[in-house]
Each structure stands twice: as structure tokens, then as C-alpha cells.
Amino acid sequence: MKTIDNPYLPLTPEIAARIMDAVGKDACITDPRKLESFSQDASEFRCTPDLVVEAVSADQVQALLRLANEYRFPVVPRGAGTGLTGGALPFWGGVVLSLARMNRILSIDRENLIAVVQPGVINMDLKRAAQNVGLYYPPDPASLDTCSLGGNAATNAAGPSCVKYGTTRDYVLGLEAVLPSGEKIKAGVQTRKGVVGYDLAHLLVGSEGTLCVITELTLKLIPNPPAIMTLVALFPRLAEAMRAVTAILGRGHIPCAMEFMDRRCLELVGDYMPFDGVQESGAFLLVEVDGVPEVIQREIEIIGEICLEFEAVNVLLAPDSHKRAQMWAVRKEVSLRIEHHFPLYIPEDIVVPMGRIAEFVEGLPRFEELYGMKIYSFGHAGDGNIHLNITGESRDIARRVEEGIADILQRVLAMGGTISGEHGIGMAKNRFLHMELSKESIRIQREIKKVFDPAMILNPGKIF
Template identity: 40%
Template structure:
């Protein structure tokens, strides 16, 4: 539906000419994300100040017009697709780093700052922000907040929700508010900060974030362990996480993932094996030998083929480049990839890996598994190549989710629910919890204008 004329007039009052797009060609760039869902919005606005966002929400609420917040558009779940049309609020121009305070170990940023831009700004101060998704060069901090992004470092340093101190936001009523503090301890009322993180823009539009920073380690060492099959590699993950040293990254790649990495990055020296673990440990130079030795002892066991330490920074960089290129490598195989990021307790990882293998055989569809094994978070990607395989792949999805729930896991570790998994949410949450969630949604957004059709079934 076209926007009401009165609303369009109001949007032109709030936003300068170059900050409001109504031309169809301009709007098409904001109709999709990295999922295969798309819907053309009626207008796109580019706020640069908190007050503009308040005015935008009040205006859209008056006319019952939906608003979808958007950062870099890298979501794989359809979370940033304007499923109900309406207005897209693109935060790309709210990209200032407002404050870096090393003494307080915090930074205050606007939501349009990219993850990589933030990391580069923090490096000279000797700090980093822990979330490090593979889309870091393009994804925005606001998007990281919206879906509780993680990445390889989450195994030691936590995901987004563990690394945010406070937020400034605008609820669906048009009311601006602050949540959280500038301190690392806070026992004052309900924790609205953690509630908003992972809510996918369905409760409020975030306009500012106070982020918890972590000191950069003095030294890093990368290990590579290859195994005869996925089962023995998964058992090694459980052993590594059961001892006292926590790796700063523990990544898993199955045989098909390794083949794709070799094909896409032949210069990286990715070995041929049934499965591979990429393990990173960090700390002060004087302690690193002891730390690495403890992890290597746990990595040894049945099925180990090779255990090696990266010899130099170039070899480490090549291995990580191959790992991070896996998403692109899969798209070279098929444009119909179904991207899941299920998570189970680490001790149940061997059962998940074995179950995924049987699922692939039973439905005769290629499945590649890789990801953040130290958190029990695997990217289980189905790669159907034709119409028959597509049909079988979608038939396998409910079985995959049922397996994960049976292993005490859940549907998403870092991508979120969005459009693509919302109908499966009752598998993970009881009706009692869903009733409470719907009540929370009504409290923040009584007219349901913020990112409608996402997350809640």
C-alpha cells in the first residue's frame, strides 16, 4: 500500500531531501538481505540523530505504518526484510564512534558503525570488542545487537549480549529511553539491555550502544588438528572444553567443508581429512606454551591424524581466510543453500554431528557442517542443487530441529529467528514463554509497527 499523503509530508519535514528515498530503484536496494526473502518498502529514511528516530516512530505509529530497522543487510534469516512494506530506517549514516574510554573499558557508538570499523578504532588503544562475525567488514553494530551476533571468539569472550553495558533506544510508542549503565556491575531494576539484544528490532530501535571492551592479548597461537572422521573430532571438542584452559577460538569443519575450502582457497594449505579443528589460544607470551600444551593434550585421542602449530602469521591468516570464505564457497556450489546455526551443549556435539550425517544420508541431500564448536554452535548448511533436492532438504529441516531440541539445544546460536525460523519457535519454547514474550512485545510496541512478522510465530 502507498504511504498516506500526510505521513509522506511529515517524513519530508523530519528528513532532508537526501535522507528520504521514495524512488523505486532506490528502494529496491533495501528490499532484501542475505536470505532469499524480499519485499519492497514504500520509503527508506536515513536518520542521523536520535530525535529523528523518535519523530519517525511517532509519525508511523499515528498512521499504523510498519518500520523495519536496517544496518548492513547481512542477515541470513530475513530479519531486515520489510516483510509488511512500510518504511525502512537505514542506520548507515548514524556511524559515529562517540567515545572510547580505555580506563572504563567501554566505547559509546551509534548503530551504523561497522564491526570492522570499530575494531580498527579500538586497536590503537589496546582493546577489541568481542563479537567477530564473518561479515565484520559489512555488518553494523546495530545488526550485531539485533541478532546477538557471535563469531569464533565467543567461546572465550562471549557473544554480543555479554559485551554490552547499555543502550539508548526508541520504543514503538515513539518514546526514547536509556537502559543499562556505564559500569560493569548493575543490579538496578529489570535488565532491558539484554532483553533488547537479540529482539531483532521488534521491541525498539537502538540509536546508541555502550559496549564493554576487552584488552587485546599479548600473544596468539593457532593450532590445527585433523581427524579421521567427524565423530572423533566432535569428541575432541568435548575433551578440550572439559579441561581448565579456554581456547579463544575452537572451529570445526567437516570433510565437505574442507573440500570447499580447498577448492575456494587452494593456497591456504587446508588438509584432506574427515574433519578439522582450528584452535586458537591467547594470553601473555610467557604463559602461552603452557596454555597451548594443555589444549594439545586434550586434542590428542582416538582418530587424530595430525596436530600442528601454525608456523607464522601468514599461515594463520591463510587458514582463517579459508574458514571465513566458506559461505561464499557454498554459494558457488548452489544458490539454494539453507543456512542453519543450531546449537547444543558441547557434550552433545558428537551426537549432533552423527545425527546430521544420518540426516544427509536419509534425505539424499548434501549437508556441510562447520562453525563454532567450542560453543556447540554449528552452521549446518543444506546444499540442494535441483528441485528434487530442494524438496528433500526442506523436508529434512523439521527433523534437524527436532534432533537439536532432543539434545537440549536450540534453534539459533547467533543468526536469530527472523522470518525463516519463526514457525519453528514453539519447538524450542513452551506456550507459556511465548505468551509472556507476546506481552513484552505489546508493552514496547502496542500497535505492532516495529518489524512485524518477525521472530514470534
């Protein structure tokens, strides 16, 4: 990857000593074996930091960034390290700034339906704490048991519930952040609304740790839906499943999840599913609705009828909670299974207009043939976000597969889609950025980066 020389000087012992002085020795990791564990995320990239700072306060973050400006070394913020694009890895070396220890839920305000959290809080921990007082924090990336809210905000993470509830950005009301200069700012509000000045808070969300280090988040909570119901339907082909999805939405239902898997995925994981006929069918659709029990009972039945109307061969209505958990586990593990099956594995995360999912997926065999790869598709049918799991029988065809990916992304864009729905750019997709964004858009974004980070010390080598 590193084809040009590192523009940053090495982190000398003198600088390391200054950092230890500034943030405290206890907060610093220099042991090479321990540094290793900060050299990877959930992508294939590996970059070892020269030093790790585990912050417990915004003061330490400020002190570190001031030094980074003085000596011009890279600082790379890191949440729980569950990202899929290398966004939290030190591409040019330098210091990894872990926020994992800033993991306190500072308050949950039942009257105003907000939570104030530190960035290292695990997504699931907030979900549980909110549920304990009858509230709900919807964003649900697949890694919700282990990913941090700061990382979720940095990447604008989302998951199955997006179709009804939106992405992390929709739940960040305000935040406290340390800018690359070391200055601390508050952006956004603590209320449901606010239009004072430019929307810095939502610019910082999704900026992948390149514009600021988030040190506190004020998050919107909503009333906890009292019940949830599930339906699973098997279809002969994906086209029928997607027509059912369009009909479900078109007739006024807004499920809180509509997940699909293609035939390839079903071949791989079908036998782990708690019911029959999965491996032989062409597409799998999981639909969930949440709300008041009496209502959603009727609603899930109606959705089942819609599936049958669109030629579902098997509809399983409201499985027990054990079966439900099992299905979600299978759905969530499918990418791991694919990864373990193939020497070459590249996860893509494209979005197409949802009405074109079937057309897009049915066009994939042409790319498989052309570029010698095998593609497994699953994802969020309700918002058009498809996780393309691109695989090869050998790492030798990596270059050819790379060309194939560029070709597929071109097709995505021609269909009115986007090259990343949830994972972000990081260092995995920056070479494709120009395919989606115009020169002028990239120019403006680089200029914005310079406004925040004139010395280019925060997470360099990412996005652009």
C-alpha cells in the same frame, strides 16, 4: 510467503510527504532503483520498502516512529544488512529505517574500559579503534568487516571468540533506544555492574528490532590480549576431534576459538588450505589461544599434544600470520562456496550440547538420504554451535528439504539444543518457533511486544 493479506495500508503520497517533512527530504529515499538495495540482506528473502529513511540522529527516529503510530505504517530498522534471516527486510512493506549513517564512535574511555558508539559503526572499526589504545572488543561475527554494532546488538551476534568471550549481550552495558511510541529511553548502565529494576537493556539486545530502535550503545571493552597463537589439527573422524575439544576444555584451557569443519566442507575447500592432507581427512579443527606470549606458547604446545593423544593425524603448530590469515579466509568463505555450488541453499544455525556435536553430525547422513539433501557442517566446537549448510541439487525439492529441516530441528531439540545460536529468527525461522518455545512462553513474549509496541508498527512479521 505472504499467504494472508497485508494488514497495513499502503504508504500514500500524503504520508510520504509527512515523513519527508518530519525527518528532512535529504534523509529519504524514494527512487525505486535505490529502494532495491534495501530489499535484501544475506538471506534469500526479498521485500522492497516503499520508502527508506537514512537517519543521522535519534530525533529523526523519534519523529518517524511518531508518524508510524499516527498512520500505522511499518518501520523496519536496518543496520548494515548482513543478517541471515530477513530480519531487516520490510515483510509488509512500509519504511526501512537505515541506521548506517549513524556511524560515529562517540568515545573510547581507556580508564573505564568502555566505548560509546552509534548503531551504524562497523564492528571492525570499533575493534581497530579499541586496539589502537590497547583495548579489545571481542564479539566477532563472520561478517565483522561489514556488519554494524547496532545490528549485532539487535541479533545478539557472536562468532568464534564466544567460547572464551561470550556474545554481544555480554558487552552491552547500556543503550539508548527509541521505543515504537517515539519515546526515547536509556536502559542499563555505563558501569560494569547494575541491578536497578528489570534488565531492559538485555531484553532489548536480541529482540531483532521488534521492541525498539537502538540509537546508542555503551559497550564494555577489555584489555587487549598481547598475543594470539593458532593450531590446526586434522583428524580421521569428527568424533575424535570433538573428544579432543572436550579434553582441551576439561583440562583447564579456554581457547579464544575452536572451529571445526566436517569432511564434506574439507572436500570443497581443502585445496585452498595452506597445507597437505586436508581433503583426505575426516575433520578439521582450528584452535586459538590468546594472552601473554610466553604462556600461550606453552599452552598451544599442550593443546597440540592433546590433539595427538586423540588421534589427530596431522598437527600444524603456530603457522605464520600469512597462513593463519589464509586459513581463516577459507573458514569464513566456506558458506559462500557451498552457496555458489548449489541451486538450493539454506543455512541453519543450530546448537547442541558440545559433548554431542559428533553424535549429531554423524547422524546427518540419515536425514540426507531421507530428504534428498546434502549437508555441510562447520562451526564453533567450543560452544556447540553448528552451521548446517543444507543444499539441494534443484529448487524443486524445496518442500521436501523444508520437511527435512523440521525433522533435523526436532532432533536438535531432543538433544537439549536450540534452533538458533547466532542468526536469530527473523522471517526465516518463525514457523519453527513453536517447536522450541512453549505456548505460554510465546504468549508472554507477544504480550511484552504489545507493551512496547501496541500499534504493532515496529518490524512486524518477525520472530512470531
